[in-house]
Amino acid sequence: MRLCICFVLLSIVLYASADNPFSSGIKFVRDAAGGARDMWRAYRDMREANYIGADKYFHARGNYDAARRGPGGAWAAKVISDAREGWQSRVSGRGAEDTRLDQEANEWGRRGGDPNRFRPAGLPSKY
Template identity: 50%
Template sequence: MKKTTVFVFGIFLAVLFHLSTAVDSDVAASRVKRGLPRWINRAIQAVPAYCAATAGAAAGRMRRAYYDMRRANWQNCDKYFHCRGNYEAGRLGYCGKLTAKAISEAREWAQSGGSHGSDSAEDRVANDYGRAGGNCVQRYILGTRNTRQECSLPRRLW
């Protein structure tokens, strides 16, 4: 496995573990664990403890979209997978949307080192669009045809 894949999978496991072991929903600080990077703890604090079951399902859907993106390895299609993962997690309701936002923001923050680059801003737009229930295929696959940023992902991978 590539180092990046292992790293991202570790993030998901850490967030899921700490969300599922959270007992006190009133005190977010009680869920902060020593030894974890600060950005993982921020993601954990952003999701209430009563969302633990839904958070696990939402994180699983986002993880599946991430692995599909890695497996497809298709140029200019990362925004589609960002959108799709957030869309699928957001369909789980309020807790799914919260979890998707926490994971997406933590990932963008970690990848950009806290700075806000243009690619990171575009990823955030795709994440927000997916969580809002937007049509990811229409916007990021069909909508990019005959442009410089065309995502020509085969239909079987949609």
């Protein structure tokens, strides 16, 4: 996971410096860094909750929070989500269907959909 975050931060710097004027690049980088933190918070909460059936909720919530920051946050959420799903699909043994459903939750959140659509009954209100 740390390697993924390092990759995202390096990509942010390269993207911001190559494709954006300096003034808008700073906001993009700030939003992307905040989006990466949002994704990390959702992942940390998912691990802490350790609640069966809640992973799609945390996928949607992380992407939702990140995307609300703006284009940089949405970009970071997509990069992190795609990297995580690519890695997970190779090592978890859960299969293509689980990856597809995770990506559906990721995209739902990035589009501004309410993450509670995926919230399982009984998940503590802390999350």
